[in-house]
Amino acid sequence: MTDAAGSNQLADLPLEQLVGCHECDLLMRKPELAMGERASCPRCGYELFRHNNQVVKRSLALVVAALLLYVPACFFPIMQINVLGQSSLDTVWSGVLSLYEAGGVLQTIAVVVFLSSMVIPLFKLLIQFLVLLSIRLDIGRSYGLYLYRIYHHMREWGMLEVYLMGILVSMVKLIDIAKPSLGVGLFCFVALLLVQVWLEVTMEPHQIWEELAGGDAHANH
Template identity: 75%
Template sequence: MSDFPPEPSLSSLPVEQLVACHECDLLMRKPVLQDGESAECPRCGYELFSHRHHVVRRSLALVLTALLLYVPANFLPIMQLNLLGQTSQDTVWSGVLGLYESGMQGIAVVVFLCSMAVPLLKLLCQLLVLLSIRLDFGRGYGLLLYRIYHHMREWGMLEVYFMGILVAIVKLMDLADLSLGLGLFCFIALLLVQVWLEVTMSPHQIWEALSGEDIHAGD
């Protein structure tokens, strides 16, 4: 763990060598970190960033895993409901269609965007950004896509949809014969992989790699 050294005069330093704490706005000189080290603000102790091993390679593996899980998570049955002799299978996609056909088109569009469209677009943006670094090609487009990805982060709400699924399962257990489907386990795996990806894909290393400052990020 690395703290920032005090700087008596920051006004003479280039902007790219400075960093501001996201919590207390303290302006500091950006330290040079080695693999496995992290930088903390000396005023409030907030961890600004860390330097992780093989960040692009590990992130690519997680993105590809998430993309493989995306289709079964959204189109395989999440649960099978048997009520009064009638059996129905529910998926994420069938839930969107059910809302649309029942007259709640606005809610259906929001659910589709937040649970299916935006998560997929986020994964595709991450994939293209990582490939631009790994292949050293089109990093200008990678910068644009990474900015777009950060704007979309607040709209991907898989965890909110998952909480809705859990509430529905708990309420339906006493009313009908309920069995969990493979789609639910794929959905949980997709959610966990995306969380792991957020932790692994260190933003400052990606920005530096896209701008050509970190030559080791693609290792």
């Protein structure tokens, strides 16, 4: 009887006051959080969401930093390889071109690498920048909602970390037959990956959704 009464009470609440656990599917009333607090599921302990301080300002700074790192990460030399007195400089872009010029099935791989390591990460950053800018300047929030939906569908398609692992594996294999030396592009690439991870942690989705929806301002900006 108690569970039925609780369910009836939840059914009477508006949707914006409810939250569901992504792990155990428990539906509950959304808790009110102060800055720096986090909410956990009472049944399984899964973290539902947190309330970050100055989420828009901090996220904007990280997005701008990531965009500034993008060009050197993709077009500056990642490593220089010396074999029998001949040296070559390799970048992310030159790697894509080499795969494509090899022809055959490698052209398909080149397109996949190009999309996952260059196009989609840049597109995601631009979407995040526009979404945050719409909140910060209080303009075009309806477009921001549409863009943020697109962003959530693209989150799993950017694979910079996979490309980085491929670079590291290649360097280990080349040590015995060549003399690879690190380039500035590799450091920018690692920095870009770290900034994006930091951005994912900082840009709390529930605060961004609330700001875009034009409800009560929970994200301090």
